[in-house]
Amino acid sequence: MTTSTATLPITDRTRVGRLADQQIVDRAALYALLDGQILAHVALVVEGNPLIIPLAFARDGDSVLIHGSTGGGLLRLAAAGSGLGLSVTALDGLVYARSLFDSSMNYRSVVIYGVPTVVPPKEKERALLVLSERLMPGRSEEVRPMTRRELAATIVLCIPLTEVSMKTRSGAPSEAVDDGENHAVWAGVVPVVTGWGAPSASPLTAHGTEVPASVRRH
């Protein structure tokens, strides 16, 4: 077990080449990004070819957790001890410069590289509750406990936050030294806003059932 430090170590793979000033080495910023997102993209190599899949994830201390069916490809990957790359990206805004070339996007992005370990049976329920708490906070208190069969059908993988590359862009557009821009043109940022819509009850829900706390909090 490595001790985490406030800054992220930079390795050959996580060192940002271009736009190195956009590299973030602050662990608190990393946690804030991960804790605000639920969707990751995972890349792996299968028979020499790239494979990419979108997945829900959750941070658990200094690791991230992903889960899936024991019948899915994740299990085979984990059993093979393959390395993977996991990326989480928040798109924060469109950046309108006064040229297309200098226009950009504001974003926060992290890529985590590592070899996942399978969470052992004894720790699996806790790991799944961490995932549940991140994806649907409070929901585990409202529904029945997981069954033994459900636990057996689910695999949870853990990837340590050791080899991590975080990059962000924020704020106003920047421009190259004046090279023909029309100074009468507006420049600025249009933020992306993500939120939750009104919950819709399913046919499983009896008429008059109260919307629970886990849903009202959205």
Add this chain to the structure above:
Amino acid sequence: MTTSTATLPITDRTRVGRLADQQIVDRAALYALLDGQILAHVALVVEGNPLIIPLAFARDGDSVLIHGSTGGGLLRLAAAGSGLGLSVTALDGLVYARSLFDSSMNYRSVVIYGVPTVVPPKEKERALLVLSERLMPGRSEEVRPMTRRELAATIVLCIPLTEVSMKTRSGAPSEAVDDGENHAVWAGVVPVVTGWGAPSASPLTAHGTEVPASVRRH
């Protein structure tokens, strides 16, 4: 040049294994997903290891375009003729079943596999305008044209929409046959809503400059 058909061909790599009923083979649904998103994650294999990067993208007919600096890793990748996987995912909602196991997410997701080709110099400006039009519709009319230097500094890659795997989940939660659920509990969907916030002008913008049509349309 292949002729596109209304349905997407299924290859060994694009055939969905688990939850095969969630596989979509309708080209119109694919286009609708791609045209509504601007962020992709690209996976490649470098020296046997997975690499993953977030990028803006745009559909151009039966291809997708990505672009970057000639100083970045994309150029080396393209020169090597490496295959890549490009994933675009829209998260549409959280699906609250009456067990954690049956809870899920509503989403639309596509993975495109292929070997990118470099868009040749003569077609590069048109390709960049396609990207610009998708990311910031109307903006190219408001700013000065691209310069020769800017074109030379940018590489555009084209990936055909031939090997494509699309998967979606929508609608209410589904549940396994009754296995202990509390029927008094609410079940349903909380939609994810994405939109645009109020534009903020940058210090580059003279006081009183009108917000242009490309920004007002958000």
